[in-house]
Amino acid sequence: MLDRIYLSPPHLGRHELNYLHKAVEDNWVAPAGPNLTGFEADLCTFTGVGHAVALHSGTAAIHLGLRLLGVGPGDEVLCPSFTFVATANPIGYCGATPVFVDSEADTWNMCPVRLREAITDRLSKGKKLKALLLVHLYGMPAKLDELLAIAQEFDLPVLEDAAEALGSRYQGRPLGSFGEVSVFSFNGNKILTTSGGGALLTNRADYAAKALFWATQAKDAAPHYQHSEVGYNYRLSNLLAGIGRGQMELLxxxxxxxxxxxxxxxxxxxxxxxxxxxxxxxxxxxxxxxxxxxxxxxxxxxxxxxxxxxxxxxxxxxxxxxxxxxxxxxxxxxxxxxxxxxxxxxxxxxxxxxxxxxxxxxxxxxxxxxxxxxxxxxxxxxxxx
CATH class of the missing domain: 3.90.1150.10 (Aspartate Aminotransferase, domain 1)
Incomplete structure (x- = not known):
């Protein structure tokens, strides 16, 4: 039997072991530690974005991103139909409804013509459009000039799903740096993996702080466990972040x-x-x-x-x-x-x-x-x- 050829398996080198060994030696195996903050800094350096919050999945990052943009029950979020279900599922987590938009044939990403059609029709029906969630499919940059211009025209904040697109660029600028909030995935099949993992990126310090707060069970500032908001167990571990740091060196x-x-x-x-x-x-x-x-x-x-x-x-x-x-x-x-x-x-x-x-x-x-x-x-x- 010939060895199996997989679609997109993880590809690790020796770099990752340096960070993993250090984490174990220093007993940093929790969802906190120098690998975690270092990995976030690596992502910021690579993309030019001001803040990164490393999480346990790209799906978690989309969920928190939608919450940061104020998406809630009764809202609608524009979203490409041609994408993995993890792009759209968090819209439902927020109690909102996805409005799907067709692709264009050049890049296979969201069609600007259909996007404008969707926006004008939903607004004419009195619907509450809250955000544009755009995707770079299979790592191919979307037509950002056109899509972002439409979003600006209709005052729609953009959540950039770059889950498949770390290392891709548009007009020389890294993908993951165009949205008010952007996300990456580091699932085992991605070009960079942390086994499982993701990240939320933003240039807004208040958004980053809020995302970190929600991702760590929304613990209020108190000596005891005090909670005023719903939070989540979304933080990436320091061990897995070490894998990410080694992978970044090879990106x-x-x-x-x-x-x-x-x-x-x-x-x-x-x-x-x-x-x-x-x-x-x-x-x-x-x-x-x-x-x-x-x-x-x-x-x-x-x-x-x-x-x-x-x-x-x-x-x-x-x-x-x-x-x-x-x-x-x-x-x-x-x-x-x-x-x-x-x-x-x-x-x-x-x-x-x-x-x-x-x-x-x-x-x-x-x-x-x-x-x-x-x-x-x-x-x-x-x-x-």
């Missing part, structure tokens, strides 16, 4: 390697019938971290003069499994999920088509050239079947 190398993997796929899969590596090109002046390399299939029915295939993402995924290779469909749009059956949706054709035709390929930075050749060979076999 630029990891981004470079993901880009090399993407380029190899793009060049070596170019001749396969009915398959294309996409989205192929970043926006001018931008850099995608290429967290996952994704492909689209052109179905057997003629489409824009492109070569076609009778293979589907699911048939290819199953064929890759027979070769012990993990792959995954693109995100299923949230407006198609039973959980959000009653949520408003604007557009839908673009993200529905992407889901119907797309597949994520193994993209881990520890992949070898032989691993990539195995994937390419399996794809050729699956397309020919």
């Amino acid at each position: 630029e190398d990891r981004v470079k390697r993901r880009s090399e993997i993407f380029t190899w796929y793009k060049e070596n899969l170019a001749g396969l019938p009915g398959l294309s590596v996409a989205p192929a090109t970043e926006l001018p002046g931008s850099r995608a971290n290429r967290w996952l390399t994704t492909v689209l299939l052109n179905p057997a029915e003629p489409k824009d003069g492109a070569s076609q295939t009778s293979a589907t993402p699911e048939s290819l995924r199953q064929h890759l499994e027979t070769r012990n290779i993990e792959s995954r469909p693109l995100w299923k749009p949230l407006h198609q999920q039973p959980l959000f059956a009653d949520a408003p949706m604007y557009g839908g054709a673009v993200c529905e088509d992407l889901f119907a035709r797309g597949l994520c390929l193994p993209s881990g930075t520890a992949m070898t050239d032989d691993d990539q050749r195995r994937v390419a060979k399996a794809l050729r076999e699956g397309l020919a079947a």
Whole structure:
């Protein structure tokens, strides 16, 4: 049996052990300690954002971010449909309703045209729009100039979900630095991992202090346990933050390697019938971290003069499994999920088509050239079947 090739497994070096050993030696194993404050400082230095609060997940960071922006029962939050469910679930935690917006075909992120349509229609219906939650999907920068201009026009604060986009840049500026509140994820499959973890970033000191307060059970200033607000057990541990510190030292190398993997796929899969590596090109002046390399299939029915295939993402995924290779469909749009059956949706054709035709390929930075050749060979076999 060939060794399994995973989609995006953790990739640790020796750097992490230095911080972990130090934490154990000094008995700093709680959700406090020098690794934690050091990791937050590393994130601030990298992004240029003034404050960071390290948390146990990106989902927790989105939840606290929405609370900071005042989202509550009866409110609506604009959100892309084409994203992981963790983007939208915290909207429900706050008692608010997501308003889903379709993607545009260039970056697969939120469509500015559909966003404007959604805002004007919801306002005409007397709805209370509270925030814009935008995502950089698969590490590809969204069309921020257009999206942020619309948010400013309608006085909507922006929560930037950069969970998949650490190391990506827009107009030379790091993603995660554009929102009034921004979030990262350090889940085991991300380009930088702390096993599980996330962070909330903001330039507002009062927001950072409040997020830290809520994340540590909202303990009032008293010698005993006194609580006036609902809090959460959301803080990252000092041990896991040590892994993050070691990973930060390798981040630029990891981004470079993901880009090399993407380029190899793009060049070596170019001749396969009915398959294309996409989205192929970043926006001018931008850099995608290429967290996952994704492909689209052109179905057997003629489409824009492109070569076609009778293979589907699911048939290819199953064929890759027979070769012990993990792959995954693109995100299923949230407006198609039973959980959000009653949520408003604007557009839908673009993200529905992407889901119907797309597949994520193994993209881990520890992949070898032989691993990539195995994937390419399996794809050729699956397309020919």
